[in-house]
Amino acid sequence: GAVVSQHPSWVICKSGTSVKIECRSLDFQATTMFWYRQFPKQSLMLMATSNEGSKATYEQGVEKDKFLINHASLTLSTLTVTSAHPEDSSFYICSAARGAGRVTGELFFGEGSRLTVL
Amino acid sequence: AQSVTQPDIHITVSEGASLELRCNYSYGATPYLFWYVQSPGQGLQLLLKYFSGDTLVQGIKGFEAEFKRSQSSFNLRKPSVHWSDAAEYFCAVGPPPNFGNEKLTFGTGTRLTIIP
Numbered sequence: 001g002a003v004v005s006q007h008p009s010w011v012i013c014k015s016g017t018s019v020k021i022e023c024r025s026l027d028f029q030a031t032t033m034f035w036y037r038q039f040p041k042q043s044l045m046l047m048a049t050s051n052e053g054s055k056a057t058y059e060q061g062v063e064k065d066k067f068l069i070n071h072a073s074l075t076l077s078t079l080t081v082t083s084a085h086p087e088d089s090s091f092y093i094c095s096a097a098r099g100a101g102r103v104t105g106e107l108f109f110g111e112g113s114r115l116t117v118l
Numbered sequence: 119a120q121s122v123t124q125p126d127i128h129i130t131v132s133e134g135a136s137l138e139l140r141c142n143y144s145y146g147a148t149p150y151l152f153w154y155v156q157s158p159g160q161g162l163q164l165l166l167k168y169f170s171g172d173t174l175v176q177g178i179k180g181f182e183a184e185f186k187r188s189q190s191s192f193n194l195r196k197p198s199v200h201w202s203d204a205a206e207y208f209c210a211v212g213p214p215p216n217f218g219n220e221k222l223t224f225g226t227g228t229r230l231t232i233i234p
Contacts, residue, residue, distance in 0.1 A: 004161065009159070034221070041127070041227075043208070043227060044208070046221060049221070095161075107222065108161075108164075109161035110161045111159065112160070
């Protein structure tokens with residue numbers, strides 16, 4: 001099946017610093033990628049939709065200046081957590097929709113990135 | 119608004135026993151339903167999906183799910199579980215295929231533990 005890879009798998013940073021998480025589709029082009037946040041024992045919460053070559057679409061309540069998303073190519077989207085605080089500590093997961101334009105709704109998920117802010 | 123409820127947070131099953139994980143959804147139109155599995159430290163893997171056709175859907179790893187519109191349910195089943203099935207299982211609902219919007223709403227997940 002299609003492969004989506006996230007890097008880093010885990011990261012620890014100091015409060016006030018910024019952290020970048022990469023999401024790559026390794027064997028297909030993804031015009032659309034999604035970023036989720038998963039709290040312990042909770043569901044995946046969609047944060048934003050990342051569209052190649054255009055601005056990301058953020059879900060209600062998600063701070064776009066806090067969580068910067070860049071989808072510069074058809075195989076890479078990045079999520080930057082700016083001025084991180086302990087409450088930003090979470091598991092961040094990306095997914096990619098295979099195919100250009102409209103797709104059939106199957107998403108491929110990365111392994112997730114665990115962020116711990118001290 | 120769409121929502122997904124997985125009433126069972128944690129289920130323990132003996133290896134070789136049958137399994138049923140419950141999922142109830144709320145969606146304003148015909149739903150596109152999914153079951154994903156997440157192993158520790160890994161991403162989500164699609165087990166199966168349903169939009170139309172036969173209401174009993176076969177997936178990978180011996181899993182199946184049955185769509186029951188009258189009960190707004192999409193329960194996942196497996197006749198005989200293996201120790202490797204221990205993982206977190208997520209039910210999800212989304213818009214119809216090719217709608218151009220792949221936003222999915224996930225349930226809270228059910229953690230499956232297998233005992234020897």
